[in-house]
Structures are given as structure tokens and as C-alpha cells.
Amino acid sequence: MYYKTDPLFPEKFMWGASSAAWQVEGAVSEDGRSPAIIDLNSRTKKPFADNSIAADHYHHYKEDVALMAECGFSSYRFSISWSRIIPASDGKVNQKGIRFYNNLINELIAHNITPIVTLYHYDMPVWVNEQLGGWHDRRTVDAFDAYVRVCFKEFGDRVKYWLSINEQNMQICYGNWLGVDKGCDDWEKDKWRINHIINLCHAKAVIACHEIVKGGKIGPVSGYVPIYPASCKPEDQIAAMNAEELTEKIWNDLYAHGEYNGFVQKLWKDQDVDPDIRPGDMELIKKAKIDYFALNCYRSNVAADCKPGDTQVDLQFVYPKFPGMYQLVANPYVKTTDWDWEIDPIAMRYMLRYVWDHYRLPMMITENGFAAHESVTADGHVHDQARIDFLRDQIFQIGQAVMDGCDVIAYNLWSFTDLLSTGNGMAKRYGLVYINTTDDDVLDLKRIKKDSFNWYSKLIRSNGRVWE
Numbered sequence: 432m433y434y435k436t437d438p439l440f441p442e443k444f445m446w447g448a449s450s451a452a453w454q455v456e457g458a459v460s461e462d463g464r465s466p467a468i469i470d471l472n473s474r475t476k477k478p479f480a481d482n483s484i485a486a487d488h489y490h491h492y493k494e495d496v497a498l499m500a501e502c503g504f505s506s507y508r509f510s511i512s513w514s515r516i517i518p519a520s521d522g523k524v525n526q527k528g529i530r531f532y533n534n535l536i537n538e539l540i541a542h543n544i545t546p547i548v549t550l551y552h553y554d555m556p557v558w559v560n561e562q563l564g565g566w567h568d569r570r571t572v573d574a575f576d577a578y579v580r581v582c583f584k585e586f587g588d589r590v591k592y593w594l595s596i597n598e599q600n601m602q603i604c605y606g607n608w609l610g611v612d613k614g615c616d617d618w619e620k621d622k623w624r625i626n627h628i629i630n631l632c633h634a635k636a637v638i639a640c641h642e643i644v645k646g647g648k649i650g651p652v653s654g655y656v657p658i659y660p661a662s663c664k665p666e667d668q669i670a671a672m673n674a675e676e677l678t679e680k681i682w683n684d685l686y687a688h689g690e691y692n693g694f695v696q697k698l699w700k701d702q703d704v705d706p707d708i709r710p711g712d713m714e715l716i717k718k719a720k721i722d723y724f725a726l727n728c729y730r731s732n733v734a735a736d737c738k739p740g741d742t743q744v745d746l747q748f749v750y751p752k753f754p755g756m757y758q759l760v761a762n763p764y765v766k767t768t769d770w771d772w773e774i775d776p777i778a779m780r781y782m783l784r785y786v787w788d789h790y791r792l793p794m795m796i797t798e799n800g801f802a803a804h805e806s807v808t809a810d811g812h813v814h815d816q817a818r819i820d821f822l823r824d825q826i827f828q829i830g831q832a833v834m835d836g837c838d839v840i841a842y843n844l845w846s847f848t849d850l851l852s853t854g855n856g857m858a859k860r861y862g863l864v865y866i867n868t869t870d871d872d873v874l875d876l877k878r879i880k881k882d883s884f885n886w887y888s889k890l891i892r893s894n895g896r897v898w899e
């Protein structure tokens with residue numbers, strides 16, 4: 432529907448930005464933190480920088496929070512590093528890790544910024560992997576439960592918005608890229624056992640949050656890439672539905688309804704997969720009632736029919752084929768970023784409508800943003816008009832979705848400062864604030880407000896009314 436007026440955002444809408452511990456903090460070996468698998472993974476991404484320094488937020492958190500306040504933030508979504516809190520298999524809590532997050536949370540609250548905390552954002556501690564078998568072994572569920580209970584007890588008096596696991600769907604869909612497939616003989620089958628163990632961890636976190644945190648709310652974080660059919664050919668529509676199931680819906684149905692849906696159960700039967708569901712598991716999952724969906728959305732995809740037996744020729748990463756299910760194809764109607772990500776603001780409205788229609792739960796945007804190669808110009812500024820254009824169009828569509836009737840409670844863009852990209856180092860910059868560092872040289876890590884900082888500040892201080 433086309434509206435006659437500009438969008439109106441709810442009165443208490445939360446505006447802010449998002450980060451993940453391993454991508455922003457640095458200080459990987461300081462104050463008792465032990466290594467995470469993603470640290471090792473990031474070291475294999477040369478010529479990009481690894482995560483040992485990143486944006487050095489660990490040492491700059493006060494300055495960063497002051498800048499957030501200057502911008503007018505009402506929320507900040509960040510993650511806790513598991514191995515900073517529990518660095519070893521003896522399960523002892525690292526007080527220096529607790530102190531860091533206490534300081535950060537207190538600093539945020541002192542500036543009227545609501546903390547939204549992710550418990551797990553890709554950073555499996557090495558000790559959990561080596562000594563418990565990581566996602567392959569159910570002992571990890573207990574270790575995770577112990578970790579999240581520490582977080583709820585230590586921080587739950589001040590943190591009321593919690594997120595369980597970041598992009599479980601992406602961890603399964605891109606297991607190789609994120610290093611989740613380590614130790615698997617047959618990933619296509621093993622991934623469903625791993626997925627089940629992650630589901631148990633998610634359920635434990637939801638249950639423990641409701642038990643321990645007074646007034647606490649919690650939900651999963653879905654990595655969401657809306658999928659359009661390539662044409663009105665009926666086969667393309669079914670292909671798009673298959674893609675939706677295999678990349679998002681299987682997970683979201685489980686979070687919302689506490690059950691594996693019929694599609695995935697058929698798939699397991701067809702492919703002879705045993706996800707190793709044991710007595711009591713589904714009762715636990717059913718008990719874990721989420722309060723909202725957190726959604727990460729950057730772009731969209733297009734799916735077309737793909738016959739069984741159709742084989743991949745090239746472009747496996749960008750346009751993969753899943754014979755008998757779907758294939759991804761290019762969208763001629765949208766432009767792309769420097770990294771070939773579709774620039775599609777309407778995907779945001781589509782996603783919110785879709786998730787609202789299916790689950791009727793409040794939603795918060797926990798990631799959305801524009802990456803570019805950037806540098807400081809001769810005048811000492813970073814002029815990022817392309818990011819402003821991107822954000823304006825995306826946020827406008829969120830407003831449209833709100834007018835459509837969707838219950839959206841927060842928008843946290845990715846990212847406040849530049850930080851380490853999952854796969855493209857410091858070269859892929861997302862921030863409203865430039866960090867003076869490169870993949871080759873750490874430089875002075877100075878914070879420089881980009882033009883988008885000022886634009887976003889005006890928008891959020893007017894609760895989404897001033898767009899210029």
C-alpha cells in the first residue's frame with residue numbers, strides 16, 4: 432500500500448547500532464580471555480587483519496559510548512564473549528571479564544542507552560571445542576547453560592533485552608565459511624545434529640533467562656535474506672518457498688512453535704538423516720517461549736526452479752544450485768554494493784511483513800547496514816553519502832512496515848564504529864564512525880565521525896521524522 436504521509440515510528444522505539452564481541456573488542460588475550468575458534472579462523476583470512484585488535488573497543492569503550500550518546504542512541508546491541516567469562520574447562524568465572532561487561536553496561540545506562548545483549552555471536556571457546564567436542568557433543572549444551580546463567584545472574588539486574596544465538600541459520604547454511612563444519616565427515620548429514628544441539632542451547636538460554644532475569648525478555652537472532660521468485664512461473668514460486676524453508680523458515684518455525692516443521696522432517700526422511708533427537712529434547716524446546724524475533728537483514732535473493740540432476744557450473748558461492756530444490760539467480764532490478772550484496776530497501780518491509788504474518792511476535796532489527804571501501808579525505812572527514820542513502824531508504828521501509836501494522840520495537844544498524852568484517856577484515860567498513868586502522872597497519876585507532884553519524888543523529892533524535 433502507498434501511504435499519503437511519511438511513516439510514524441512508535442513512541443518508545445529504540446534506535447542504536449550493533450556489534451559483536453569478536454569483531455569489535457580486540458584485546459583477545461587480555462584479562463584472562465582464552466581463544467575462540469573464530470580467532471583462529473580469522474587468522475586464516477589473510478591478507479585481512481585478524482581479530483586481535485579490531486576496533487579496540489575493549490580499551491575505547493568509554494569514548495565509544497560517549498559518541499553513541501552524542502549521536503542520540505537509545506539502544507546498543509553487543510555480544511558477550513563466552514571465553515572472557517569462562518576461559519577454561521574448570522568452569523571458573525573470570526572476574527575481569529565480568530568487570531569489563533559491567534563497566535560497559537553501566538556506562539551505557541549512565542547515558543540512557545538500553546543494552547541489548549547477544550549471548551553467542553560465532554565465538555565458540557577453543558576449550559569447549561577441544562575438551563567437550565563443541566557443537567558435536569551434547570556436553571556443550573550444559574556448558575552453554577552454565578555460561579548463560581552466569582550472564583543472567585551478573586548482568587540481569589540491568590540488562591532486560593537478551594538475544595540467544597546469532598544467525599544459527601547462517602551457521603548451518605554457511606558452516607564452512609564460519610568454521611562450524613570442523614571435524615565433520617559428512618556435513619550435509621552432520622549439520623542437522625549440530626543444528627539440534629544449537630537448538631537445545633537456544634532453548635536453555637530462553638528458559639534460564641525467564642527463570643533468572645526479573646522482567647527479562649529474550650529471542651533468537653535470524654539472519655534474514657528475503658527471497659523472491661525469479662518469475663511468475665509456478666515452479667519458480669515453489670523454488671522460492673523451498674529456499675525460504677532451507678535458509679530461514681525451518682529455524683524460525685522451531686523458535687516460534689517449538690517444533691521441527693513438516694518440511695524439514697520430510698527432508699530428513701528423504702535424505703536419510705538422523706538429527707539425534709533424544710527423549711526430553713522436544714519438551715525442552717517447546718518450553719522455550721521466545722518474546723520477540725531479532726532480525727539481521729542486509730539484502731535479498733532471487734530463487735528459480737532447479738531440476739533434480741541439474742549440476743553446478745560456476746558461481747557456486749554467489750549463485751548456488753541445490754538440485755531438486757532451488758537455485759539462486761541475479762536480480763536485474765536492484766543495484767549491488769562493492770561486495771555484490773543487493774541494495775534492496777523493500778526487502779526490509781517484505782521481511783517484517785512476512786515474519787509478522789507468520790509469527791505475530793514483536794520484532795527488532797539487530798543488523799542492517801552498508802559496507803564500502805572508505806578513507807579520510809583531505810578535509811579530515813569521511814563523506815559517506817552512499818551509506819546515508821542506503822540507511823534512509825531502508826529505515827523508511829521499516830516505517831512503512833510499521834504503518835502496515837507490524838510490531839517493530841527497535842532498529843540497530845551494523846555498525847557503530849568500523850569493525851572487523853566476518854570475511855573481509857577492516858577493509859569492509861560499515862561504521863557511522865571511522866576507525867583509523869587498516870588491515871596492514873593498526874595506526875592510531877582514532878574515532879572520526881562520518882557524515883552518516885550526523886545524518887543518523889538527526890533522524891533518531893526526531894524519532895524518524897527528519898530524513899535530511
Ligand code: BGP
Nearest residue numbers: 451597598654851852853854859
Ligand atoms: C552478519 C553477522 C555479523 C556481520 C555481518 C556483516 O551476518 O551477524 O557478524 O559480520 O553479517 O557481514 P560481513 O562482515 O561479512 O560483511
